[in-house]
Every structure is written in C-alpha cells, then in structure tokens.
Amino acid sequence: MIDFHSHLDLYQNGLVLARETNTRNKFTLVVTTSPRAYVATSRVFAGLENIKVGVGLHPEVASAKAMELDQLVGSVANARFIGEVGLDGSVRFRASLALQERIFRAALAECSRQGGRVISVHSRGAAGRTVELLAQAGSVGLPVLHWFSGGLTELQAAIRLGCWFSVGPAMLAGEKGRGLAARMPIDRVLPETDGPFTLDGSAPLKPWDAWKVCSELAEVWSMCTAGVEDQLTANLNRLLVNHA
Template structure:
C-alpha cells in the first residue's frame, strides 16, 4: 500500500501504548520512521511493527543518553545488520550534555564506521549545537556512497545547510522547528526535493498535549506556505522525496 504522508522521525515507543501508536500510523497511512533512543529498545519496536505496512524501526543510541548508556554500543553493532534504518544518533553540545561530548564523539564515530561498513543504511541524526562537528564526522567516517543521512530538526548556519546539501543530506522538519526563527531560516535554504516531514512526537505538543503519531499535516501546511506551494503539491513532493531516498540507498 502506498502511504499518504511521511513522518520520518518519531518516538512511537514513548507514547503510552506502542501498539496503539503503530496502529495510528497504519490507519493514517503514514510512512513512519520509529526511532529508538537505546539499542535495548529496538527488539520491542521490531516485534510490534513486524506486520506493519508503514512503520519502520531505527536502531538508536541517543547522544543525550550516551553518558549513561555508552556501553550499549557493542549491542548496537550486534543489532545493526538486522536493520537498514538508524536513529536516533548524533551529537548534542547543549548545556545539559556538553560534559559527555568527547564520549559522544567516540560513540558516534563507531556508529558511523559500522554503517559505512554495512553500506546501505539510512540515518536520522541529532545535531543540537553541534552541526559542524556532525558534518565533520560524516565527512571523516561515512562516505556519501556508503549511507544516506537525514538531518533531524537541523538548525545550522546557511553554510552548514549548503555543506549538508552538497554531500546529499535530506532534512526532516516539524511544526515546532518551522515556528522558530532559526528553523524558518533553515527551511528557506533547503531545496524542496530534500525535505521530509516529521513529528518528533511525543516531544512536540499543542496546547500542552503531545501531537498524535504521524500528525504531519500542520508541518506540510507551514512548508507549503513558506515555499508558495499548495498543500497537495507539497504532500506529493515529500512522498517523492522519500521514495528517492529509499531507492537511492
């Protein structure tokens, strides 16, 4: 079955009921990347999504958890051959996590080298206050022909966006990103054929409540408005972008 929408970065296992979250993506026909934050979470996500037409699971080791979970990198490498999708991974140099930044880089480097060896992964990357180090490490450890990168909620400089585009990266954007000045600025620099939508649920909220799994219509409306497109043309473009990304790998 063909999807109607794309949610390329969401945490389905952080909703109250993972099975219901997966069912919501099925019902809405949303091509969904369910990222995980630790390798130990991967098995349950895979088990419950095995029969899903629309949900794929990313193997992750979130940079904000590396200080406490870095020892799970061995499990990550063991599980990697079982999936094409990787995420959430990356670097975070925000105030709460900069002390583990050197350790984050060690873990991220091992992940990138493992992906380069496997050669066909699609990666969803976190880069809070670390856009240049993330791009530097991609250049060092993951040749563009050995994996495809989707930059999640990217807020780098104009030069960072150009650099990412030049190496073939895609960008997943959400409504909170687009509502911020830095996010809107980044959106103006991204070629429309490199854009995917995401929810980053359940972390994004409306009126204090988490947005629903796969609830990307608002993001499509905001992107369409920013580029002068119709909702339907933009929705179709995003589906085409996803198809190109998946076929390219």
C-alpha cells in the same frame, strides 16, 4: 501521510497509537534511544507494515547507555534504518561530547562497512561537528538531519555533503527554522514530529500531525499545499527505492 522521526514507543498506549498510525500514515520511522529499546520496540510493532524501526543510541543517554555500543554496531547489519544517533552539544549534555563522538563515529563506520544505511541524525548544539564527522566517515549511506538548528554555513556544508533533512511543525513555528527550511533543497526534505516531545497545545503531536508541515512549507517554498504534499511523497518514494 509521513512521519520520518517519531518516538512512537515512548507514547502512553504506544501500541494502540501505533495501530492507528499504521492505518493513517503511509510511512512512519520510529527512532529508538538504545539498542535494547530497538529490540523491544521491533518486537512490539512487528507486523505493522507501514512502521519501520531504527536502531539508535541517542546522544542524550550516551553516558547511561555506552555499554550498549557493541550491540549498536552489531545491529547495523540487519537494520534498514539507523536512528537516533548523533551529537548533542547543548549545555545539559556537552560534558559527554567526547563519548557521544566515539559512539557516533563507531555507528557511521559500521554503516560504511555495511554498504550504507538511512541514518536519522541528531545535531542540536553541535551541527558543525556533526557534519564534519559525517564528511570524515565517507560513504555512510543517507544521513537525514533531524530538526536541524545550525547556522547557514553549516546548512550549506550539509547540503554539499548530500544530507537530507526532516522538519516538523515545532521547527517551522520559529523564524530561524523557517529560514533554514527555505534554503533546503526541496527534493531532500521529509516531514517529522519528534513526538511525543513536541506538543499541539497540551497534547503530544501524533505521527500523522507531521503532515501539518505541508501548509507551512507551502508558504516557505511559495508553492501550493498540494504541490508540497506531492513533493514530500516523491522524496520518500525516491529514498525508499534508492537507499532502503
């Protein structure tokens, strides 16, 4: 099982859950909200071989964490994965978009300088601008657009750019999300939860719950569930061999 976008460090009893996740999942990417969180989470999860930690500066906390930008840029050289970074143009956070963009540009520029990284990218409410900045930044590695919710035109632009996508049960619960997933290249899709911010009833989704997308994608892609499982596993293997 795979979860390519989890906030495992933000669950209650996160270390206990991480140990179980390390046993149950083949691969889990833990994205962090700030460089300081990355340092702490990397230390706590050290030794859990199937869990990787990305260094990020989440756009939702851009105003509060902007002083950590230099630390973010300085961490890229020694990080295999970058995340969560990007833009959030939703009503609550759009006032900080200029600052978000400065942070995102700096992160992308450093990824380019370091020869490219795998980058888990947030784009809620700002999909078009996010894709534009990725295009302007050039060869940054492999952007994986997490829970993409833009329009078809923006999706097509991201596909042309070579972006990948991580999709979760919450995204596929809606008609729009299923419609977008139906148009994504099946060899560039990975599963995610975005837990603990997504729920299964009243409880947060666990990292192994990302695998629930296999049955949903089987319907969307007109495949058998086993075929989807094989495809997602092959996608991860190719990413890890070629980009991480």
